[in-house]
Amino acid sequence: MYKEKCPGIIIILLFIGVISVGAFMFFKEEENKSKDHLVDNETNLPKPKRESDVSLEETLHSRRSIRDFRDRAISLEEVSQLLWAGQGVTEENGKRATPSAGATYPLEVYIVANNVEGVEEGVYLFHPEKHNLSKILEGDVSEKLASAALGQDFIAQAPVNIVITGVYERTVSRYGERGERYVHMEAGHASQNIYLQCESLNLGTVTVGAFGNEEVIEVLKLNEEEEPLYIMPVGYPL
Numbered sequence: 001m002y003k004e005k006c007p008g009i010i011i012i013l014l015f016i017g018v019i020s021v022g023a024f025m026f027f028k029e030e031e032n033k034s035k036d037h038l039v040d041n042e043t044n045l046p047k048p049k050r051e052s053d054v055s056l057e058e059t060l061h062s063r064r065s066i067r068d069f070r071d072r073a074i075s076l077e078e079v080s081q082l083l084w085a086g087q088g089v090t091e092e093n094g095k096r097a098t099p100s101a102g103a104t105y106p107l108e109v110y111i112v113a114n115n116v117e118g119v120e121e122g123v124y125l126f127h128p129e130k131h132n133l134s135k136i137l138e139g140d141v142s143e144k145l146a147s148a149a150l151g152q153d154f155i156a157q158a159p160v161n162i163v164i165t166g167v168y169e170r171t172v173s174r175y176g177e178r179g180e181r182y183v184h185m186e187a188g189h190a191s192q193n194i195y196l197q198c199e200s201l202n203l204g205t206v207t208v209g210a211f212g213n214e215e216v217i218e219v220l221k222l223n224e225e226e227e228p229l230y231i232m233p234v235g236y237p238l
């Protein structure tokens with residue numbers, strides 16, 4: 001009796017097993033489609049492009065500071081491209097898109113996201129080596145950032161603000177006091193790259209240096225050893 005029923009039960013169990021595994025794989029795939037850029041607290045950024053229809057000379061010629069933005073979201077691809085231009089790794093040895101005194105890389109780059117497709121409002125730190133973002137703060141702080149920058153309200157209107165900070169110790173420990181000026185020079189390189197990348201993506205930006213250091217530190221909850229150097233609101237020009 002037992003011997004007769006056994007093959008039938010095994011076939012039924014095998015059938016249920018195959019269906020369950022299939023269903024699991026299907027739903028997992030569907031879930032990954034909508035969340036494939038999210039890894040716990042980290043947001044993976046799409047691979048940056050290295051081609052463009054716009055020449056470097058055209059971007060140099062047409063670059064202007066833009067302070068009026070449309071009420072339009074920017075994509076994660078665009079954010080990825082801008083961060084790569086500003087501080088992305090471009091060689092396997094870790095070297096980046098901008099020069100750095102002694103390759104000490106004192107800059108940190110954050111985004112204050114208030115209208116980026118697929119990204120919750122918040123403050124995120126860019127990790128050049130992993131080319132991803134980690135969330136530092138929840139919620140939109142762009143109004144507070146605009147207040148910290150003497151009320152320059154286009155900061156609050158932009159869908160995203162890129163904030164460049166400097167950790168002086170990384171460069172000063174190698175070059176002494178002179179390292180401080182190197183950090184400021186590097187912020188200029190990163191900012192210019194972001195300006196030009198904006199231009200080639202039909203986005204607009206302006207580099208903002210007028211803000212209260214302590215106020216920006218407070219808004220972004222920066223570390224003690226970190227100084228804010230530039231705020232760059234980015235969006236589609238009006």
Ligand SMILES: Cc1cc2nc3c(=O)[nH]c(=O)nc-3n(C[C@H](O)[C@H](O)[C@H](O)COP(=O)(O)O)c2cc1C
Binds near residue numbers: 064066067206207
């Ligand atoms: C170090 C520095 C600080 C700046 N700070 C501000 C600022 O706080 N607010 C602003 O609207 N523009 C700021 N700008 C942008 C300049 O006003 C702008 O570059 C200048 O008017 C020239 O215009 P263009 O960039 O369109 O060529 C700053 C530029 C630099 C280089």
